[in-house]
Amino acid sequence: MKTLTDLIDGVSDEKLKSFYETCPTNDVGNVLAGNYRGARAIPFLISPASMNLVDEIRRKANVLRKMHFGKTVKLYAPLYISNYCVNNCKYCGFRAGNAQARRRLTPIEIEAEAKSLKNSKLDSVLVVCGEDPEYLTVDFIEETIKILKKFFSSISLEIFPLDTAAYERLVKAGASGLLIYQETYDRKLYDSLHSGPKKDFTFRLESASRAAEAGFHKIGLGVLLGLKNWIYDAAAMAVHAEWLGKKFWKTAIQFSFPRIRETGTDFKTPNPVGEDELERMMLAFRIAFPAAEISISTRENREFRDSVVSSCATMMSAASKVTPGAYSGLSDNELGQFEIRDTREVSDICSNLKNSGLDPVMKDWDIALNP
Amino acid sequence: MKDLIIAGQKFGSRLFLGTGKFSSSQIMRKSVIVSGTELVTVALKRIDPGAKDDGILSCIPKGIRVMINTAGARNAKEAVRIAEFAGSAGFDWIKLEIHPDQEYLLPDPVETLAAAELLVKNGFKVLPYINADPVLAKRLEDAGVHAVMPLGSPIGSNQGLKTELMLKIIIEQCSIPVVVDAGIGLPSHASAAIEMGASAVLVNTAIASSDNPVLMAEAFACAVKAAEMAIKAVPPLAGYKALATSPLNIF
Numbered sequence: 001m002k003t004l005t006d007l008i009d010g011v012s013d014e015k016l017k018s019f020y021e022t023c024p025t026n027d028v029g030n031v032l033a034g035n036y037r038g039a040r041a042i043p044f045l046i047s048p049a050s051m052n053l054v055d056e057i058r059r060k061a062n063v064l065r066k067m068h069f070g071k072t073v074k075l076y077a078p079l080y081i082s083n084y085c086v087n088n089c090k091y092c093g094f095r096a097g098n099a100q101a102r103r104r105l106t107p108i109e110i111e112a113e114a115k116s117l118k119n120s121k122l123d124s125v126l127v128v129c130g131e132d133p134e135y136l137t138v139d140f141i142e143e144t145i146k147i148l149k150k151f152f153s154s155i156s157l158e159i160f161p162l163d164t165a166a167y168e169r170l171v172k173a174g175a176s177g178l179l180i181y182q183e184t185y186d187r188k189l190y191d192s193l194h195s196g197p198k199k200d201f202t203f204r205l206e207s208a209s210r211a212a213e214a215g216f217h218k219i220g221l222g223v224l225l226g227l228k229n230w231i232y233d234a235a236a237m238a239v240h241a242e243w244l245g246k247k248f249w250k251t252a253i254q255f256s257f258p259r260i261r262e263t264g265t266d267f268k269t270p271n272p273v274g275e276d277e278l279e280r281m282m283l284a285f286r287i288a289f290p291a292a293e294i295s296i297s298t299r300e301n302r303e304f305r306d307s308v309v310s311s312c313a314t315m316m317s318a319a320s321k322v323t324p325g326a327y328s329g330l331s332d333n334e335l336g337q338f339e340i341r342d343t344r345e346v347s348d349i350c351s352n353l354k355n356s357g358l359d360p361v362m363k364d365w366d367i368a369l370n371p
Numbered sequence: 372m373k374d375l376i377i378a379g380q381k382f383g384s385r386l387f388l389g390t391g392k393f394s395s396s397q398i399m400r401k402s403v404i405v406s407g408t409e410l411v412t413v414a415l416k417r418i419d420p421g422a423k424d425d426g427i428l429s430c431i432p433k434g435i436r437v438m439i440n441t442a443g444a445r446n447a448k449e450a451v452r453i454a455e456f457a458g459s460a461g462f463d464w465i466k467l468e469i470h471p472d473q474e475y476l477l478p479d480p481v482e483t484l485a486a487a488e489l490l491v492k493n494g495f496k497v498l499p500y501i502n503a504d505p506v507l508a509k510r511l512e513d514a515g516v517h518a519v520m521p522l523g524s525p526i527g528s529n530q531g532l533k534t535e536l537m538l539k540i541i542i543e544q545c546s547i548p549v550v551v552d553a554g555i556g557l558p559s560h561a562s563a564a565i566e567m568g569a570s571a572v573l574v575n576t577a578i579a580s581s582d583n584p585v586l587m588a589e590a591f592a593c594a595v596k597a598a599e600m601a602i603k604a605v606p607p608l609a610g611y612k613a614l615a616t617s618p619l620n621i622f
């Protein structure tokens with residue numbers, strides 16, 4: 001069996017280019033007919049030829065979405081616990097080199113945040129932080145999970161990569177999901193964008209495997225759209241997902257498709273991704289990986305979110321604040337990691353979803369499922 | 372046709388409903404009422420059994436048996452823990468479903484048998500979701516479960532009774548009720564299952580994901596009723612083979 005690294009390094013711009021020179025439209029039809037899925041279906045579904053079939057693709061995605069997830073949408077909110085960071089990712093406002101106000105929440109402040117969030121009836125929370133190992137030790141994250149457990153059924157983490165033993169402790173503490181975005185699967189580009197511990201491409205790439213081994217129920221993959229051309233990163237992420245799905249067949253996979261939102265940096269997005277391209281990519285993943293959750297964040301505006309959530313996405317964040325302490329009023333929202341485009345309250349999102357025939361689901365997990 | 376009795380409770384309808392995937396709890400409630408079902412299954416992960424105003428539980432009409440399912444469990448340990456949570460909230464009917472496979476949600480026979488043995492010992496009424504595996508069905512029957520729930524095809528796939536041959540063997544060999552669960556996409560699939568001799572069918576996606584769940588629930592109710600009436604009417608032989616539930620059996 002090929003290693004994950006071999007497979008990822010096997011994706012190349014040249015291969016994709018020559019593939020697209022020859023891909024006829026009827027091969028896309030072959031995918032839509034359900035003849036194959038998974039990683040090899042993705043390049044067809046996002047091919048230039050597929051653009052003539054957008055309506056069919058949308059219909060197919062919608063059928064599969066309904067088949068696997070019915071008419072439900074899961075809601076969650078991110079909870080930022082620190083925006084200190086030792087890394088210097090060129091595209092991020094939290095990066096170490098940026099002179100900006102920082103905050104690390106104390107356990108008492110985390111509890112206050114949890115209380116405020118819980119008032120909105122949300123029951124699923126995603127812990128987010130920068131890489132701040134001096135303060136955010138495994139002990140601290142473990143403690144955070146224990147606090148949040150008092151308020152939420154489902155706790156997921158979007159934190160810096162750890163080793164298997166550390167992940168195991170966090171699973172035991174009560175976390176069920178782990179999100180780790182590769183940002184870009186292009187090694188060279190990755191190298192040029194990162195410094196600090198995050199520079200280790202392979203350690204990050206293999207985080208999902210370590211997390212699955214450690215017993216997380218769900219692993220979230222994602223790429224930061226705008227860094228590399230999106231076709232490449234979509235193809236590579238699909239390869240990663242398929243490999244994980246075969247090796248860790250008991251672990252659910254979910255996908256996120258964040259687009260860069262420049263804040264507080266002079267970073268210029270090298271390969272901006274349009275809304276229609278973003279939609280095509282999401283539809284493609286719905287068809288190629290019909291059982292996987294797809295999440296859509298408040299980086300996107302409400303019209304777009306409302307539209308993809310009925311065609312392919314199954315989870316959405318709601319009333320998000322992306323600054324540590326913002327829910328409980330400790331700090332205003334100006335130090336956020338990205339600009340929020342959908343500022344609706346949870347109750348508005350719920351009533352909008354209901355009006356379009358979708359059931360907002362708060363609780364889709366139970367602590368009984370954690371060890 | 373024998374009355375449908377599971378764990379001592381008699382059911383007037385052979386149609387059971389799942390409560391997931393609906394566009395709202397109100398539509399779910401209406402579908403449940405129209406279907407005439409007397410048993411629904413609810414995922415513990417979707418409810419807060421302690422809360423008074425739980426969206427799903429409070430929408431299930433009184434008098435309908437609620438069977439908690441263990442969806443989300445990947446092994447016996449997790450499933451047993453869910454059942455214990457349910458038990459402490461007063462629910463002792465458990466639809467045991469353990470599907471570690473994340474793509475087709477196929478049930479794990481090894482973990483299911485282990486969990487079933489334990490739960491039966493602890494006094495639960497256990498109805499396991501299984502692949503259409505006759506030997507597994509007998510093993511579970513020996514373990515003391517109250518019905519088996521073999522799949523017609525993968526959950527939510529709406530492909531009907533692809534496992535027909537094995538379902539027939541299970542129906543022939545089991546002396547506990549056999550409820551065909553998963554894969555039933557059309558009322559005709561439900562009829563076929565009952566005509567084949569299944570005690571009941573469980574339907575969720577086909578109703579909840581249709582454009583008009585309430586109408587579809589009624590359609591399923593009609594189909595199940597029709598099949599039941601047909602069996603009572605004793606159809607003339609098709610070809611040379613009698614129906615599995617031939618009334619000529621005098622023993």
Ligand code: SF4
Pocket residue numbers: 085086087088089092093094095096129130131198
């Ligand atoms: S992207 Fe994450 S790791 Fe990089 S600077 Fe921002 S917070 Fe730190």
